[in-house]
Amino acid sequence: MKQKTVYLCGDCGYESAKWYGKCPSCGAWNTMSEYKVQPEPATRGVTSFARGASRPALLQEIAVDDEARFYSGIGELDRVLGGGAVHGSFVLVGGEPGIGKSTLLLQMCQEMCKNAKVLYVSGEESLRQIKLRASRLKIASSNLFVLAETDMEQILSETEMLSPDILIVDSIQTVYKRDLTAAPGGTTQIKECAMSLMQYAKNKNVTIFIVGHVNKEGTLAGPKILEHMVDCVLYFEGEQAGPFRCLRAAKNRYGSTNEIGVFEMSDHGLLEVQNPSAAMLAGHPSGASGNCIVCVMEGSRPMLAEVQALAAKTQFGMPRRTAAGVDYNRMVLLLAILEKRCGLFLSSSDVYVNVVGGMRLDEPAVDLPMVLAIASSFRDKPLPEGVMSFGEIGLTGELRAVSNASQRIGEAYRLGFHTCVMPDQELSDKLPGKMNIVRVKTVGEAISAVL
CATH class of the missing domain: 2.20.28 (Rubrerythrin, domain 2)
Incomplete structure (x- = not known):
């Protein structure tokens, strides 16, 4: 045919x-x-249906027990997963090359091997390379098995014989199925290999972690359906030149997608950052213009970050605009508001905005700190010591309320800040008595209050 x-x-x-x-x-x-x-042969006459092994079940009769989870021993990872890895779940960990994905998963094995059997499959490293990396990370366990293989049929065969509780495949772009003519790393190979792993995870109740690389656009390489197959999609982010790494959940069927885990890369692997706010503010300059402290909410955790801005007179006809860690279009919009509503003529100045530590802040509460940092640099006048702020700005220059204001203020007070510039909104919880709250309604009022 x-x-x-x-x-x-x-x-x-x-x-x-x-x-x-x-x-x-x-x-x-x-x-x-x-x-x-290869087209299927056409059938003539009445079509017959063969009944398979699966049967419909009444929803009310399905028994639901508490989700059994594996705890990785890494508190930041467990936080992002929603309290640990669920038995039989399928987790995808993505990130740029060299960011620390393999290191994170290998460190995870140290604690999980205490109560479970783990098989670590690598398609990128030899067994000797894995051993050297495990020795550097001081990882040794009698329940950790390693396999260097890229053939999917062989991987599933060895997994079936070993019967591990947790399977790690590093990475999905390197494995292939022999019956497909497409090259490894192609769309068809990635989709079919991921489908085989997903079916194995659900049928055998095995927790599977797979590593996925990202392309030059910053998205996961391969078909988009890969993210739909898995139960959890984790992104490992950060500047390779910087020490900090952030782990975010873009999708999680067993927990929140708003949590974030913060790590620090060291000579001995990834270290948990228990107090991210203090780490991000280390080296904060005093008496310098063009910086402002903001408190953002990462899931249920308030975290302080430093927003820096530099406004300098342009040497060309067209001023430059650069944003690192914040949305570029949002920054341009705020510059227009400053010029229209506050009379700061920034159209003849180059403006650069940066978030210290390589973090990415997408929350609307960053609007007010960004504006204060830009105004401080433009006027070359530093903000008073101990001041932090948060608030969303509208196009008319008004300040809008943000959520979890009391938690943000409490976190700032814990780290030694005594003044908060914020929108005029109601606060649900009791505030520290020594905290000075400056409530403002417009951008002009906020700038006048601190500059």
């Missing part, structure tokens, strides 16, 4: 009978790949 040729989009899975340079479904360029499909 003649084979059929189809074209599939590597990003969204759109199927077409002809090739497109731009996917009609998701709009991505150069993602259509050619595949040969």
Whole structure:
């Protein structure tokens, strides 16, 4: 029977009978790949259905027990996972090369091996390389098994014989299935290998961690369906030149997606940062213009960060705008508000905004600290010592209320800040008695209060 040729989009899975340079479904360029499909023989007459092994179950009769979890011994990782890894879950850990994904998973094995059998499969390193890295991290356990293999059938065969409680595959881009003609790392290979691992995890109740690399756009390499298959998607972020790493959950079926874990890279592996606020504020300059402290909420945890700004007279006709750690378009919008509502003529100045420590702050509460830092640099006048702020800014220059204001103020007071500039809103909890609360309604009032 003649084979059929189809074209599939590597990003969204759109199927077409002809090739497109731009996917009609998701709009991505150069993602259509050619595949040969063997058509099934056509049946004539009445179609017969064979009943499979699975049966529908009445929802009310399904027994639900408490979720059994493996605790990794790494508090920051357990926080992001929602209290530990659930038995039979499928977890994807993504991040840039060299950020510390393999180090994190290998360190996780040290504690998990105390109560479970772990199989660590590496398609990128030899057994000797894994041993050297484990020795450097001081990891040794009689329940930790390692395998250097890229053949998916062989990996599942060895896993079936060993029957581990936890399986780690590093990475999904290196494994392949022999019956597929596509090259390892391709869309089809990644999708089929991930599907095999997902079915094994659900059928055998084995917790599986897979490592996924990111492409130059910062998204996970491979088809988008990979993120839909797994139960939890973790992103490991941070500047490779800096010591801090942030672990975020982009998807979590067993917990919140708002939690964050903070680590510090050292010679002996990743170290948990128990007090991220103090770590982020280490080296905070005193008496310098162009910086302001903000308290953001990462899940249920309040965390302080330092926003720095530099406004300098431009040497060219078009002023430069640079944002690191904050949204660029949001920064440009706030510059327009400062010029329109506050009379700060920034159209002839280069403006640079940076968040210290390589963190990424996307919360609207960063608006007011960013504005105060820019105004402080523009006027070359430092903010008073011990001042922090938070608040969202509207297009008319008004300040909007933000959530968890009492927790933010309490965290700032614990670290020695005594003045808070914030929107005029009600506070639910009792505040520290020595905390000076400055309530403002507009951006102009906020700048006048501290500068």
